[in-house]
Amino acid sequence: MDHVKLHIPGPVEVSDKTFRAFCSPMIGHRGQGFKDLYAKIQPQLQALLYTKQLVYLSTSSAWGVMEGAVRNLVAKKVLCCMCGAFSDKWLDVSQRCGKQAEGLKVEWGSPILAEAVDKKLASGQFDALTFIHNETSTGVMSPLSQIAALKEKYPDVMFIVDAVSSMSAVKLPFDALRIDVLLAGTQKAFALPPGLTVFTCSPAALAKAAKSVDRGYYFDLVEFEKNAQQNMTPSTPSIAHIYALASKLDEFFAEGLDARFARHEKLAKMTRDWAGRHGFTLFPTAGYESVTLTCINNGARSGGRVVDVPKLQKLVKDAGFLIDAGYGKIKGTTFRISNMGDETEATMNQLYHALDAAMKKL
Ligand SMILES: Cc1ncc(COP(=O)(O)O)c(C=O)c1O
Incomplete structure (x- = not known):
């Protein structure tokens, strides 16, 4: 569907x-x-x-x-x-x-x-x-x-x-x-x-x-x-x-449990790398980043890039993917991308392509 x-x-x-x-x-x-x-x-x-x-x-x-x-x-x-x-x-x-x-x-x-x-x-x-x-x-x-x-x-x-x-x-x-x-x-x-x-x-x-x-x-x-x-x-x-x-x-x-655990770790690293390539920093203290989702800083205070997160979310949604615009008191100053569940390198790459295209339009 x-x-x-x-x-x-x-x-x-x-x-x-x-x-x-x-x-x-x-x-x-x-x-x-x-x-x-x-x-x-x-x-x-x-x-x-x-x-x-x-x-x-x-x-x-x-x-x-x-x-x-x-x-x-x-x-x-x-x-x-x-x-x-x-x-x-x-x-x-x-x-x-x-x-x-x-x-x-x-x-x-x-x-x-x-x-x-x-x-x-x-x-x-x-x-x-x-x-x-x-x-x-x-x-x-x-x-x-x-x-x-x-x-x-x-x-x-x-x-x-x-x-x-x-x-x-x-x-x-x-x-x-x-x-x-x-x-x-x-x-x-x-x-x-x-x-x-x-x-x-x-x-x-x-x-x-x-x-x-x-x-x-x-x-x-x-x-x-x-x-x-x-x-x-x-x-x-x-x-x-x-x-x-x-x-x-x-x-x-x-799949095998060890392979499943390794897959999540690899995919989270790919998302962190995507964020780094676009000049963003990560919200978690280094060394404690989740392996199922990535919480990305959006703000000058973090020393990283600042974008219009609702606009980014909308552009990516128009391409068929929903990312999260931050939760609770860090809504807007962060955004989150999940790699949980059935995701693979191929499906995550489709998302990064949509995100790359959206970033060019911001
Ligand atoms: C870590 C954590 N604990 C608890 C909950 C609450 O789960 P639920 O709303 O499904 O009861 C969530 C929901 O996102 C969660 O992420």
Whole structure:
């Protein structure tokens, strides 16, 4: 179908093959057909996340599980690592859940570093932390393995990790990291339509959730575990998404996970090179650039080039591609280009050609 191709950092382009799987004939969610479907993808999901834990499927966008994890796992106080729009919002969401919460705030564009987290956790005030691996608003990828290494020092703190825009594009070895919750919405690097979240939990998280009296029902981690043991979900899931996920997982393993991770890294580097060729600088602190999207500075303050971003966006859109004009308080002073999902060197080159042509017209 003729349409504007998405190069915004989610939702991203969904292939015809994925849509065909999405439109498979409907089945009942308590029947053997559904159990067989979930049983088929469970080992693939476990391989994707390098875990022996069961992987759960939530019919919600990521915020559902992000909020649910806080409701299930925060008894004392949560430390919210804040470095951009989504991680900042998690403090607000935690407070709206009635939890004691404190922010560890860094400038947008900077990563969250282990030393600062360590200092905060040393106070002994916290029994949970929220951390976003790939802050989509700023294009910053914080060093997850260094943060996760703190788990050894603080075994009773629940490490709740959002990998919304990195899961399946970057190796995330859940068991080896020893974190407690890892989640992602599937409209990003999985290249599925929005509406499904994939997540897993540590045994310690499940044990802690079981003791929480106000964890609700829809995002009750214990319910997800109990149901997943029988290849089911607590409530009626979006079965269409799960068909599409099954199709996608087959593609991931046909490509090979290492090849998939390397592809995302290569494509992000190509976008950074495109930005450099046009005199732009990058928004993230050097060394912490995302491998799924590129957040490009547009402003004299950054020492780089300044363009009319809405005009650039419009020209590229007329050529058939949608890029993002910046998010939250950095809208207009940055713009973002996604290379998530099914993109290849060939498809990214088509985008760069359209961008090159647009740049000539500015
Ligand atoms: C890193 C990150 N976390 C959380 C979210 C929220 O996801 P959703 O709106 O799908 O619930 C987003 C959305 O873009 C995101 O990029």
